Structure formats: C-alpha cells, structure tokens
Amino acid sequence: MKILHTSDWHIGRTLYGRKRYEEFESFLTWLVETIQQNEIDALLVAGDVFDTSAPSNRAQELYYRFLCRVAASSCRHVVVIAGNHDSPSFLNAPRELLKALNVHVVGSSSESLEDEVLVLRSELNAPELIVCAVPYLRDRDIRVAEAGESVEDKERKLLAGIRSHYAEVAALAEQKREELRVDIPIVAMGHLFTAGGQTVDGDGVRELYVGSLAHVTAGIFPASFDYLALGHLHVPQKVNGLETIRYSGSPLPMGFGEAKQQKSVCLVVSNHEEGQGKPPSVQLIDVPVFQKLERVKGDWESISSRMLELSATDFQGWVEVIYEGEEVIGDLRERLETAVSGTGVEILRIKNNRIIDHVLGQIHEEETLDDLDVNDVFERCLAVHEVPEDQRPELLRAYQETVSSLYEDDVKAE
Numbered sequence: 001m002k003i004l005h006t007s008d009w010h011i012g013r014t015l016y017g018r019k020r021y022e023e024f025e026s027f028l029t030w031l032v033e034t035i036q037q038n039e040i041d042a043l044l045v046a047g048d049v050f051d052t053s054a055p056s057n058r059a060q061e062l063y064y065r066f067l068c069r070v071a072a073s074s075c076r077h078v079v080v081i082a083g084n085h086d087s088p089s090f091l092n093a094p095r096e097l098l099k100a101l102n103v104h105v106v107g108s109s110s111e112s113l114e115d116e117v118l119v120l121r122s123e124l125n126a127p128e129l130i131v132c133a134v135p136y137l138r139d140r141d142i143r144v145a146e147a148g149e150s151v152e153d154k155e156r157k158l159l160a161g162i163r164s165h166y167a168e169v170a171a172l173a174e175q176k177r178e179e180l181r182v183d184i185p186i187v188a189m190g191h192l193f194t195a196g197g198q199t200v201d202g203d204g205v206r207e208l209y210v211g212s213l214a215h216v217t218a219g220i221f222p223a224s225f226d227y228l229a230l231g232h233l234h235v236p237q238k239v240n241g242l243e244t245i246r247y248s249g250s251p252l253p254m255g256f257g258e259a260k261q262q263k264s265v266c267l268v269v270s271n272h273e274e275g276q277g278k279p280p281s282v283q284l285i286d287v288p289v290f291q292k293l294e295r296v297k298g299d300w301e302s303i304s305s306r307m308l309e310l311s312a313t314d315f316q317g318w319v320e321v322i323y324e325g326e327e328v329i330g331d332l333r334e335r336l337e338t339a340v341s342g343t344g345v346e347i348l349r350i351k352n353n354r355i356i357d358h359v360l361g362q363i364h365e366e367e368t369l370d371d372l373d374v375n376d377v378f379e380r381c382l383a384v385h386e387v388p389e390d391q392r393p394e395l396l397r398a399y400q401e402t403v404s405s406l407y408e409d410d411v412k413a414e
Contacts, residue, residue, distance in 0.1 A: 001128060002039060003187065003280075004075075005266040006031070007046035007231030008250035010085065012059035015255065015318070016348045021058050026290040027251050028066040031265070032073065034285060038267060040075045042120060042129060046231030046248065047083025047136055047191030053090065071101035077120045078103040081135040083191040083231055088135070106133040109141045109165070117172045119180070127180050129270070132169040132188040132225070136232075137162060162192065163220040170222035185226040185270045185280070192216055197247070198235045218245055227268050227280050236264050236284065243282050251287045256320040256349075259293035262286055292317025299325030300335075307339040316344035322351045 011024050035043060050059055070078055080103065082088050088108035095105045104118050120129040142161025143154070166188070173186045195215040218240040221228055228245040235258075236249035248266045253259055264284040271278040296306045296319060303321060310319070319340075323332055333350055340347060378399050382392050 001041045001185070001270040003042045003044060003129075003227070003229075003268040003270065004035060004038070004040045004285075005044045005046065005227075005229040005246070005248045005268055006251060007191070007229070007248050008048045008083070008234055008254075009045070010048055010051040010250065010252075010254060011062055012055050013051035013254065018318070018348060020252070020291065021062065023252055023290045024059075024062055027287065028062055030288060030290075031251075032066065032069045034265070035070060035075050036073050038285075040073075040267075042077040042079065042131075043070060043075055044131070044187070044189055044229045045078070045080040046189050046229050047081050048085045048231060049080060049083070049091065050086055052085065053087035055090070067098065067101060067103050071103065076102060076123065077129075079118065079120075079131050079133050079189065080105045081133050081189050081191060081231075082107040084136045086136075104131075104133065106135050108135055109137055113169055113172050116169050117176060119176060127182050127184055129184055130173045130177060130186045132166075132173050132186065134166065134169060134188065134190045136191040137165060141165075159216060159220070162216055166190075166221055170224050174224055186224055187227045187229065187268075188221070188225040189229045189231075191231045193232055194218065194230070194239045196240070197233045198237050199233060218242060221245065226270065227282075229266070229268075234258065235261065236266075244279055246282065252290070253293055256293055256295040259295050294319045295322065296320070297322040297324055299323075300327060300329060301325075304335075304339060307336070307345065310345050311340065311343040314344060318346050318348045320349045320351070321347060 009024070009027070013020060034040075049063060055063075067078065078101075080091065082091050086107070090107070091105050092107035095107070098105055104120075106116055109116070116133050116135075118131045118133055119127050120131060122128045139158070142165060143157040170186070170188070177184060177186065193215050195217050197215070226244065228239075230239070230245065230247045233247045234250040234254055235247070237247050239245040239247070246266055249261075249263060250258075251263050251265065253261060253263065264286050267283045267285050269281045269283070271280055292315065294310065294315070294317060296303050298306075300323070303323065321336060323329070329335065332352065336347055336350060378396065379392070382395065387395065
C-alpha cells in the first residue's frame with residue numbers, strides 16, 4: 001500500500017503583505033499529479049491546512065477543489081487532521097459530506113476515541129489500513145488546570161496527557177485489528193512539537209503550549225505504530241533519527257529563512273506482511289519551487305554584488321535584504337530600487353542590522369513589528385512602563401497563557 005504524508009500547507013498565508021494563492025494552487029495541482037503518477041492509495045494531511053482559523057473564500061475554494069480532484073483519482077482515502085492554526089469546527093463542519101468522497105476529517109479530540117481510529121477499506125471492502133488520526137491536542141483536551149500549580153506541574157501533566165492519549169488510541173487500534181482478524185498496518189498521525197525538533201528563524205512555527213512546554217520525546221509513542229506522520233515543524237526531518245517517525249515539513253517556504261530549503265512530501269510504502277511486521281520504506285519526493293525566494297545579507301558591497309548577479313541571471317522572484325555593514329547608508333532603499341530597476345527582482349523587505357543592539361531596547365527606525373513576536377512586544381511594554389524585574393517573569397507567563405487561550409479559541413464554533 002502506498003501512502004503519501006504531507007502537512008502544514010498554511011493555505012492563505014501571506015509574505016510581507018503579498019498574497020500567495022497562485023503558489024498554493026500550483027502546489028495542490030502538483031500534489032494531485034504526484035498522487036496519480038505514484039498511484040497513491042491514501043493521503044495523510046497532518047494539520048495546519050489553513051493559516052488562520054477563519055480562512056478566506058479563496059483559500060476554501062482551493063482546499064475543496066483539491067479534495068474533489070483527489071476523490072476522482074486512484075487515491076482511495078484522504079485523512080485530514082487539524083493543526084494548531086486550524087479551526088476544529090470549521091474543518092469538521094462538512095465532515096459527514098466529505099465521507100462520501102472517502103475524505104476523513106478529524107478536527108478535534110472528542111469523548112469517543114472511535115472518531116480518531118479509522119479502519120480504511122479497499123475497493124472490495126476488505127480492511128487494508130488502520131489510521132490513528134490524532135489532531136492537535138489542545139491544553140484543555142489533555143490537562144485539568146489547578147490553582148497554584150507550577151510550570152513544572154503543567155509540563156508534567158501535558159506530557160502525561162499526550163502519552164496517555166496516544167496509548168489509548170493505539171490500544172483501540174490493536175483491538176480493532178484483532179477483531180478484524182487481519183494483520184494490517186497501523187499508522188498514526190499527530191500535530192505536535194518533538195524534543196530536539198529543528199526549526200528555522202521566521203518560519204512562523206509558534207509554541208503549542210505556554211512557556212515552550214511539552215516538547216515530547218519519541219519514547220511516548222507506542223511501538224505498535226508502523227509509521228507516525230507528524231505535522232507542525234516546517235523543516236522535513238526524522239524524529240530521533242527514526243525512519244518511521246517523521247515531519248513531512250511545509251511544502252512551501254513560509255519565510256525567507258527557508259529559501260534554500262528543499263521541500264518534500266513523504267512516500268511511505270507499506271511492507272507489512274502477515275506475521276512479518278516489516279517496517280515501511282520511506283522515500284522523499286521533492287516539491288518544485290513555485291515562487292523563488294532569496295535572502296541577501298552583508299555589507300553594501302556584497303549586497304550590490306549579489307543584486308548584479310541576480311539581475312544577470314534573469315532572476316524572477318522575491319528578495320529580502322538584510323544590511324549588516326558598518327557604514328551608515330541613509331538612502332539604502334533608493335540604492336536597492338535603482339539596482340533592481342527593470343529586472344525581475346522584487347524586494348519585499350529591507351532590514352538594517354547596523355544598530356540591532358540599540359540603547360535601552362528602543363525601537364530603531366528601521367525596525368518594524370515584523371521583526372518582533374508577541375512576547376517581544378509585551379517585554380518592550382514592561383520595560384517602557386518600568387515594571388520591576390522581579391515581577392516580569394510571572395507577568396510574562398500570565399500574558400502567554402492569555403495569548404495561548406486566544407489562539408485556541410475556535411472562532412467558528414458558534
């Protein structure tokens with residue numbers, strides 16, 4: 001059986017104000033063609049289908065058109081779980097209708113684990129695969145908050161909750177396999193942050209729990225899983241070097257920090273045989289570049305030299321410029337615009353790092369909100385209002401909990 005694992009599409013995401021719908025459409029078209037060329041039997045989408053919990057009409061159109069095209073292909077099943085960027089209720093709303101297309105959606109954890117353990121059947125109605133489709137587990141799904149508990153208590157409860165949830169779905173999957181009396185593979189899905197996971201600066205991967213809590217280890221996952229398809233981290237990678245526990249990574253670069261990263265999807269071929277228990281083989285299929293990105297860094301000499309090279313090679317793409325020279329250049333933007341005039345180079349962002357460590361944390365004239373995350377902004381506010389240093393850690397934790405609860409509110413639920 002051939003399975004394709006992908007995640008973190010983030011349909012609707014912009015890059016410094018530029019809409020990227022053409023890129024998303026090109027990727028989804030390529031994905032349908034890849035499914036057909038490789039005769040894929042099941043597609044697993046491990047969360048963060050959309051970039052926001054309230055996706056635009058254009059984003060929704062791309063998603064549903066893609067599902068219709070896959071349903072008309074040789075692919076027999078699609079399994080979609082929600083990530084931390086998705087609205088569980090939004091994904092779940094058409095769930096019953098999508099079942100008619102063999103598209104199985106799990107938007108949130110429910111009281112019944114049956115909703116997360118799917119038995120996929122062949123055209124002849126024979127069971128061929130069990131999928132433990134575990135969505136992003138929100139704090140409230142796996143932990144009961146108690147007054148006065150420490151950060152360590154919260155982390156311990158979160159990790160215990162995640163471990164327990166996967167153990168329960170694995171036990172149910174094994175039970176179903178025994179009842180079916182057919183030795184078929186068990187594949188699991190998840191949207192979480194594993195310990196030691198690799199990220200890239202500016203990729204938009206935000207912490208799932210308050211205070212960087214609950215980076216899980218590979219040891220929490222039951223051994224009965226033949227393959228674990230993960231989402232959340234945008235860099236394609238194995239977990240603890242294990243071939244069968246992987247992040248597929250985002251198919252498009254989410255920021256300029258990923259410009260040189262080769263994006264891919266995972267082709268998983270099940271070698272499971274009766275009584276053999278052979279691990280599946282995994283092959284990466286490279287995703288083409290649909291929009292060229294380039295990050296240019298250095299002093300003025302190195303930046304201007306690289307701009308000339310891009311112009312000479314007829315580069316058609318978006319560029320981020322990070323000036324790191326010592327010389328004060330008051331007309332940096334004008335120089336750059338002159339350098340790329342009449343070419344296919346489009347500069348989306350210019351950042352001046354000459355005085356990045358400025359006095360007393362004041363915002364430099366070249367610094368924008370794009371350079372800061374929500375915690376940076378709050379810490380600047382604490383500094384401006386001269387809040388005592390010993391009070392800041394507790395205030396920051398309270399603020400992080402508030403922001404986390406806002407992220408987890410399902411705006412489509414009512």
